[in-house]
Amino acid sequence: MYKTLADAVRDAEARGVRLADVALDAESRDQGRTVADIRHALGRALAVMRGAIERGLVGDLMSNSGLVGGDAHRIAGNTAAPVAGAPFRDVLGRALAVQEVNAAMGVIVAAPTAGGAGVLPAVLTGLADARGIGDDALIDALATAGLIGAVVAERASLSGAEGGCQAETGAAAGMAAGAATEMLGGTPTQAMHAVALAQQGTLGLVCDPLGGLVELPCVFRNATGAAIALAAIEMALAGITFAIPADEVIDTMGDIGREMDVRYRETAGGGLAATPTGRRLARERLVQIKRS
Amino acid sequence: MVSLLDIIGPVMVGPSSSHTAGACRLGLLARGLVGGTPDRALVELHGSFARTGEGHGTDKAIVGGLMGFRPDDERIRTALEIAEREGLAYRFEKTSLDDEHEIHPNTVRLTVERGDRRSVMQGSSLGAGRVLVSEIDGFPVEFTGNHDTIVLVAEDVKGSIARIASILSDRSINIATLRLSRQHRGGDAFMVIEVDDPPTEAVRDEIRALPWVKWAFRLDKVSA
Numbered sequence: 001m002y003k004t005l006a007d008a009v010r011d012a013e014a015r016g017v018r019l020a021d022v023a024l025d026a027e028s029r030d031q032g033r034t035v036a037d038i039r040h041a042l043g044r045a046l047a048v049m050r051g052a053i054e055r056g057l058v059g060d061l062m063s064n065s066g067l068v069g070g071d072a073h074r075i076a077g078n079t080a081a082p083v084a085g086a087p088f089r090d091v092l093g094r095a096l097a098v099q100e101v102n103a104a105m106g107v108i109v110a111a112p113t114a115g116g117a118g119v120l121p122a123v124l125t126g127l128a129d130a131r132g133i134g135d136d137a138l139i140d141a142l143a144t145a146g147l148i149g150a151v152v153a154e155r156a157s158l159s160g161a162e163g164g165c166q167a168e169t170g171a172a173a174g175m176a177a178g179a180a181t182e183m184l185g186g187t188p189t190q191a192m193h194a195v196a197l198a199q200q201g202t203l204g205l206v207c208d209p210l211g212g213l214v215e216l217p218c219v220f221r222n223a224t225g226a227a228i229a230l231a232a233i234e235m236a237l238a239g240i241t242f243a244i245p246a247d248e249v250i251d252t253m254g255d256i257g258r259e260m261d262v263r264y265r266e267t268a269g270g271g272l273a274a275t276p277t278g279r280r281l282a283r284e285r286l287v288q289i290k291r292s
Numbered sequence: 293m294v295s296l297l298d299i300i301g302p303v304m305v306g307p308s309s310s311h312t313a314g315a316c317r318l319g320l321l322a323r324g325l326v327g328g329t330p331d332r333a334l335v336e337l338h339g340s341f342a343r344t345g346e347g348h349g350t351d352k353a354i355v356g357g358l359m360g361f362r363p364d365d366e367r368i369r370t371a372l373e374i375a376e377r378e379g380l381a382y383r384f385e386k387t388s389l390d391d392e393h394e395i396h397p398n399t400v401r402l403t404v405e406r407g408d409r410r411s412v413m414q415g416s417s418l419g420a421g422r423v424l425v426s427e428i429d430g431f432p433v434e435f436t437g438n439h440d441t442i443v444l445v446a447e448d449v450k451g452s453i454a455r456i457a458s459i460l461s462d463r464s465i466n467i468a469t470l471r472l473s474r475q476h477r478g479g480d481a482f483m484v485i486e487v488d489d490p491p492t493e494a495v496r497d498e499i500r501a502l503p504w505v506k507w508a509f510r511l512d513k514v515s516a
Contacts, residue, residue, distance in 0.1 A: 102306030146296030
């Protein structure tokens with residue numbers, strides 16, 4: 001797989017193909033699998049993503065601790081006019097839905113991780129469904145997202161314990177932004193700018209879940225991560241470029257993660273987890289989990 | 293080498309790729325070391341597994357893995373009840389396996405018993421569902437479950453590796469990696485063989501029938 005997005009963009013543009021194509025070719029070469037076989041596996045992931053969205057929107061799930069649940073249904077069922085357009089509201093609802101399913105031990109696709117699993121399916125299927133884009137194009141978009149995530153894994157990290165939430169929902173926002181930009185007709189270069197634009201907006205984001213559970217703020221951070229991805233897509237498709245190349249933005253995320261205090265890396269020692277209310281809720285809910 | 297399907301995956305029961313999916317995979321590998329669902333299991337949780345495991349269903353995921361459930365199996369949610377019904381006697385302990393800085397924070401030691409076979413496996417969940425087994429029955433090992441894997445203990449006789457390699461090659465099974473460790477010269481040798489093609493039970497039986505092989509097990513790969 002590629003170790004820089006710049007190389008992937010150069011290859012795609014030299015061949016006159018998309019990032020999805022060079023990603024599938026590289027995966028096929030690395031793993032000794034046919035492109036059809038890889039697409040089939042991505043199609044299965046897509047079906048699970050759609051299943052999780054549908055399941056979460058029902059609104060009857062509560063997390064293990066009872067801290068989160070029901071909010072995807074709340075936003076999807078809001079009958080007031082959307083503040084920023086119907087697809088925006090729809091994408092937020094889908095991101096919450098997947099993450100509520102995850103918190104309730106439902107089946108999701110960890111893409112790139114379970115804690116950041118809401119962003120990518122919400123952005124990709126939300127935008128595709130709004131425009132009547134079919135599953136083949138979504139599978140290509142997943143390949144592009146996988147390429148971006150692989151570069152992040154190589155150059156920085158995809159683990160909140162290592163790099164904070166910027167490495168989970170932040171990386172997911174970059175993956176979603178680049179993949180959706182290409183899905184909506186952007187060039188590989190535009191997709192790369194979308195990655196940079198999304199990821200710059202999440203630099204420094206800490207991982208501070210109450211009680212160490214993948215619940216609060218994780219569920220909401222997937223929704224705000226999706227919103228950042230949408231902003232990046234809108235800018236990139238308008239031809240806006242970001243002066244710092246995506247690879248260097250990703251490296252910066254890795255550097256910040258390495259320098260981030262351990263309290264902000266999934267240990268529940270800092271951030272929202274360490275607030276008076278955060279500590280109280282975690283104490284109460286952990287007792288409840290032990291009883292259940 | 294990072295694979296696209298590691299990034300867009302695994303398909304799994306939530307909520308944590310390290311504390312749930314990875315924990316399940318470690319359970320699956322330990323199950324393989326006794327050739328099926330254990331009768332008894334002691335699960336010693338270390339570090340973050342011990343601290344936040346309950347909230348992440350680490351306990352259910354490990355016990356589910358011991359019963360052969362894969363990370364995407366929704367039965368994981370009720371794995372503890374199923375285990376009690378099916379006669380898997382499990383026990384959890386929180387422990388500190390070593391100095392925190394030397395051992396990965398998400399580490400578990402599993403002592404599993406099935407019939408008269410007993411095995412102790414230590415492994416860690418590295419993030420994104422990836423796992424690493426670091427010790428089996430006191431022998432240091434290092435494998436990931438990304439391949440089908442054959443593990444065996446043999447007396448330290450000359451030509452043992454060549455004999456086993458030829459059994460595999462006769463069956464068109466390609467060896468990806470082979471690691472050998474032993475506690476001292478002339479002592480038992482522990483072999484971990486990762487293979488590209490799934491070995492059948494017959495291959496395992498043929499290896500086990502070698503007079504100098506004390507035991508051999510076949511661990512199905514646990515990655516997607």
